[in-house]
Structures are given as structure tokens and as C-alpha cells.
Amino acid sequence: MRNPLSDKIVNIQPSGIRKFFDIVNEMKDAISLGVGEPDFDTPWRIREEGIYSLERGRTFYTSNAGLKELKDEISKYLERKIQVSYDPASEIVVTVGGSEGIDIAMRAMLNPGDEVLIPQPSYVSYLPCAVLADGVPVVIPLQEKNKFKLTREELEEKITDKTKILVLPFPNNPTGSIMTKEDLEPIAEAVVEHDLFVISDEIYSELTYGTDHVSIASFPGMRERTIVINGFSKGFAMTGWRLGYACGPAPILEQMLKIHQYAIMCAPTNSQYAAVEGLRNCEDEVQEMRKAYNQRRRYLLHEFQRMGLQCFEPEGAFYMFPGIQEFGMTSEEFATRFLEEEKVAVVPGTAFGDCGEGFLRISYAYSLDDLKVAIGRLENFITKLRNQKKA
Amino acid sequence: MNMRTEILRYLEKNSRVDLGELAVLLGTDEATIANEIADMEKEKIICGYHTLIDWDKTGEESVTALIEVRVTPQRDLGFDRIAERIYNFPEVTAVYLISGAYDFLIILEGKTLKEVSRFVSEKLSPIEPVLSTATHFILKKYKDHGTILAPQKKAERMLVMP
Numbered sequence: 095m096r097n098p099l100s101d102k103i104v105n106i107q108p109s110g111i112r113k114f115f116d117i118v119n120e121m122k123d124a125i126s127l128g129v130g131e132p133d134f135d136t137p138w139r140i141r142e143e144g145i146y147s148l149e150r151g152r153t154f155y156t157s158n159a160g161l162k163e164l165k166d167e168i169s170k171y172l173e174r175k176i177q178v179s180y181d182p183a184s185e186i187v188v189t190v191g192g193s194e195g196i197d198i199a200m201r202a203m204l205n206p207g208d209e210v211l212i213p214q215p216s217y218v219s220y221l222p223c224a225v226l227a228d229g230v231p232v233v234i235p236l237q238e239k240n241k242f243k244l245t246r247e248e249l250e251e252k253i254t255d256k257t258k259i260l261v262l263p264f265p266n267n268p269t270g271s272i273m274t275k276e277d278l279e280p281i282a283e284a285v286v287e288h289d290l291f292v293i294s295d296e297i298y299s300e301l302t303y304g305t306d307h308v309s310i311a312s313f314p315g316m317r318e319r320t321i322v323i324n325g326f327s328k329g330f331a332m333t334g335w336r337l338g339y340a341c342g343p344a345p346i347l348e349q350m351l352k353i354h355q356y357a358i359m360c361a362p363t364n365s366q367y368a369a370v371e372g373l374r375n376c377e378d379e380v381q382e383m384r385k386a387y388n389q390r391r392r393y394l395l396h397e398f399q400r401m402g403l404q405c406f407e408p409e410g411a412f413y414m415f416p417g418i419q420e421f422g423m424t425s426e427e428f429a430t431r432f433l434e435e436e437k438v439a440v441v442p443g444t445a446f447g448d449c450g451e452g453f454l455r456i457s458y459a460y461s462l463d464d465l466k467v468a469i470g471r472l473e474n475f476i477t478k479l480r481n482q483k484k485a
Numbered sequence: 486m487n488m489r490t491e492i493l494r495y496l497e498k499n500s501r502v503d504l505g506e507l508a509v510l511l512g513t514d515e516a517t518i519a520n521e522i523a524d525m526e527k528e529k530i531i532c533g534y535h536t537l538i539d540w541d542k543t544g545e546e547s548v549t550a551l552i553e554v555r556v557t558p559q560r561d562l563g564f565d566r567i568a569e570r571i572y573n574f575p576e577v578t579a580v581y582l583i584s585g586a587y588d589f590l591i592i593l594e595g596k597t598l599k600e601v602s603r604f605v606s607e608k609l610s611p612i613e614p615v616l617s618t619a620t621h622f623i624l625k626k627y628k629d630h631g632t633i634l635a636p637q638k639k640a641e642r643m644l645v646m647p
Binding site: 131393 | 511
């Protein structure tokens with residue numbers, strides 16, 4: 095028999111810590127700080143609208159790019175939130191989660207050999223998506239001393255004449271880092287100067303603390319070279335509904351829509367109706383969730399400082415990214431021993447790129463009571479490690 | 486939202502919070518929290534600290550009734566004087582002046598149905614300005630003071646994911 099497999103796919107490495115994830119998900123009695131989704135149920139208003147749409151028998155396909163009502167609401171929402179306007183008829187595609195948006199954006203824009211700049215630590219799908227689209231991923235390792243923000247120097251160091259796309263993953267999973275207006279300004283200048291395009295993954299845009307999210311698409315000359323990826327999973331606590339969207343200049347969106355049309359058809363109809371309600375009437379619910387995350391963020395930061403665990407102050411998403419270099423272990427060793435000895439699951443920083451070595455991702459998408467129990471165990475564990483080191 | 490509102494919103498759901506912890510959660514210091522709370526207690530913005538109890542689970546006999554009351558307001562004193570005569574009974578836990586088809590809504594806690602009906606017939610109805618009453622007994626509490634009393638579902642998320 096001939097080899098049934100594609101070399102391109104076979105050569106994509108499965109995530110190195112898959113095994114670790116499998117072990118944790120099998121453990122019955124472990125508690126976890128490892129999830130990447132909200133602990134809140136989807137606001138009832140949205141769920142109720144989803145139920146109603148089923149009762150009404152709205153069970154058919156929508157148009158490929160999405161329900162008109164939803165695209166209209168997305169357009170108004172972005173105008174409100176990032177002060178960029180998109181034409182609902184030609185510049186918005188409703189996708190199956192933000193993930194699909196990333197995939198089809200790269201496939202629509204890359205030619206074989208084009209380089210894609212991917213700042214890391216960051217979400218796991220950018221690199222394989224670039225490879226699937228015949229692009230060449232080029233990693234930009236971000237540094238803790240810059241609060242894991244991307245600097246113009248780091249960006250320009252990696253630009254070659256093959257560079258086409260910069261992925262901008264802020265607010266960031268796993269570091270919680272954000273890019274403010276001042277941080278983005280030099281990046282936008284460099285992008286224009288070097289004639290690059292940006293895929294800006296803004297899925298955590300509702301979750302910033304202290305300052306509002308700023309999109310690079312709002313800078314001069316950037317709207318026409320940026321694809322904004324966003325969705326309902328994080329801010330609206332709708333992970334399982336699988337609903338996101340991509341916005342950008344019509345000529346690029348037109349090509350993205352072709353892939354979406356042939357591969358997906360349309361995003362789930364039920365989810366789309368529910369999301370309309372989310373954009374129209376759930377500002378308060380979203381704000382309540384943001385407030386709860388912020389309280390937990392302050393709590394964890396305070397606890398880490400008390401324990402002497404080194405951690406910069408994250409200002410977005412729902413993750414802390416403390417450093418564990420002092421214990422002389424790799425992130426994966428630390429996470430494995432913490433799981434075995436204290437039955438708490440955290441994600442090693444290396445899950446998000448090699449430069450995550452020496453860090454852990456700790457999620458605060460948990461109730462304060464759950465966090466207290468887990469933090470108690472973390473304190474036990476690091477006290478034990480420090481004592482062993484002394485002895 | 487100002488600090489007072491932040492404190493109140495938190496205390497309303499969890500009055501037993503440690504003040505040091507509340508200071509961390511709200512991003513301020515303990516002295517600020519303690520002073521604001523003391524001031525709000527003095528100003529009667531904070532009127533008390535109560536515990537939400539699901540009495541059904543204790544086996545204690547008790548019934549809760551909502552009573553609609555129509556009255557004739559009194560000259561010069563309006564409704565306040567009548568309200569006072571009603572709310573001074575210890576078994577009355579709440580009295581509200583209501584717009585619409587009736588005037589007062591009273592919440593009454595009693596041990597038995599008989600005790601509640603005796604209150605209505607012997608205490609409430611004989612008050613002169615009271616024109617009529619309608620008593621509703623609560624059969625089951627699903628949600629009280631913003632808290633859902635039904636058993637909560639278990640966590641269903643996977644333990645780890647990127």
C-alpha cells in the first residue's frame with residue numbers, strides 16, 4: 095500500500111506536552127489552574143436566546159459570511175470598542191471560533207516560502223497554521239524584562255525580504271501581557287515601513303484591567319493591512335458555541351470567505367442568533383465577569399509577592415505567568431512534580447514556545463475559593479522545594 | 486464605580502470577607518476599607534449583616550407568606566403611620582409600599598399556616614384603615630437574595646488545555 099499520509103502534516107510536531115495534558119485530564123482527584131476558558135457559564139440572556147432560536151426552528155444554514163444581524167452588530171461593536179469601522183457586507187466573516195479566522199487568514203495571504211513572524215510565548219495554533227498555509231514560521235522570543243511586550247527592535251531583527259505577516263497576539267495567552275497605544279505605535283510604524291501585514295488576534299480584548307484594549311488596526315495606515323480576529327469565547331464566556339469573526343479589507347476578506355465557504359459553509363446558526371443578543375444586551379454581564387477576573391488577578395499577584403514568587407503584573411486575559419528559575423527545574427519538571435506531589439495542574443510555559451522555559455501559566459478562570467485552595471498547595475510545594483535546596 | 490459602591494457590591498454577596506483580603510481584591514489598603522465601612526455603618530447605608538439560610542434543609546417548621554394589603558391613607562400621615570403599625574410586629578420581616586392594585590406588600594415568617602392566618606385575621610385585618618388583604622404562601626424558594634438555592638452542577642471543563 096502507498097503511504098496514505100501527507101508529509102506536510104506528518105512533519106507538524108504534535109505539542110510536546112500533549113502527554114502531560116493527557117495524564118492530567120485522566121486524573122480524577124487533581125485540582126487545576128490549567129484551563130484556558132472562562133469558569134462562568136454563558137450569560138443566561140445569551141443562552142435563552144439560543145434556546146429560543148431553536149424553538150423557532152432556526153436550524154438552517156445562514157449565508158456563508160454569517161447572519162446579517164450579527165455582522166451589523168459586530169460592525170457597531172468594533173466601531174464602539176476599537177474605533178475602526180468595517181462594512182458588514184464585505185469586510186466581516188463570521189467564523190467557527192477565532193481559530194478558524196487565524197487559519198483562513200494565513201491561507202488567504204501566504205504564498206509558499208513567505209515568512210510569518212510569531213511572537214512567543216503565545217497560543218499554540220499560529221505556528222502550525224502558518225505551516226499548513228505553506229508559510230515559514232519565524233519565532234520572535236519575547237522577554238520578561240519587557241513584560242512580554244513586542245518591541246520594535248525585536249520585530250525588525252527578524253524581518254527579511256521574505257517576511258509577509260506579523261501575528262500580534264495581545265492581550266496574550268499565556269503571559270497576560272497587553273500592548274498599549276504607546277507600545278503599538280512603533281510597531282505600526284515598522285509594519286508600514288516594511289510593507290507587512292498583521293493578523294491581530296484580539297480574542298481577549300474584553301479582558302484588560304486598568305486600560306481599554308487598543309487595536310493596531312486603529313493606527314494610521316494599518317486598517318488596510320490588518321486582519322482583526324476576535325470572537326465570543328473569552329469575553330462572553332461562549333467557548334463551546336464556537337463562534338468568532340475576522341474583519342479586514344474587502345480584497346483579503348473575499349479570499350478568506352472562499353476558504354470558509356468551501357471548508358465550513360457557515361458558523362453554527364444557533365450560536366449566531368445567541369451572539370446577536372450578546373452584542374446587543376450583555377455589556378453589564380461582560381463587565382461583571384471582567385471585575386471578578388480583576389479581583390482574582392489582584393489576589394494572585396498579592397499571594398505571589400507574599401510567597402516571593404517572581405511575577406510581572408499582567409494586565410490582560412486571565413493568566414499569570416510566574417517565573418520558577420530559582421528552583422533549578424524545567425517548567426515541565428516543576429509542573430509534573432507539582433501535579434504528583436500536590437495534585438494541582440498548571441501548564442508549563444514551554445507549551446507556548448521554547449522561550450516559555452522557566453515559567454508557568456496559571457489561569458485565574460476559577461472561583462476565589464478554588465484559587466485559595468490551589469494557592470495553599472502551591473505555597474506548600476515551593477516551601478518544600480526551598481527547604482530541600484537549603485538542606 | 487467609586488470605592489464605596491465597590492465595597493457594598495462585594496459585601497452584599499459576602500459580608501464575612503476578611504478586610505485585608507477585600508483590600509487586595511479591590512486594589513486598595515485595609516485602612517481605607519475599614520474606614521469606609523465604619524462610616525457607612527454610621528450613616529446607616531450598611532443596615533446590618535445577615536445570613537442567608539435555606540430553612541427547608543434544617544427540618545425546622547416555618548412558612549413564609551406574602552400579603553397584599555389595601556388601605557385608606559390617613560390625612561397628614563399618608564401611609565407611614567399604617568406601615569409603622571404593621572412593621573412593629575416581630576413576625577413581619579418586610580413591609581413595602583407598592584404602586585398598582587394594592588398598597589403594601591408584607592412578608593411574614595410564621596411557624597405554621599395557622600399562625601400566619603391568625604396574624605392576618607387578628608392583627609392585620611382589624612387595623613382600621615385596612616380595606617382588604619390577600620395572602621400568598623410560598624411553596625418553594627428557588628432563588629433568594631440573588632442566590633440560587635437549587636443544587637449547583639459540577640464543573641465540566643477539562644482540567645488543562647492551552
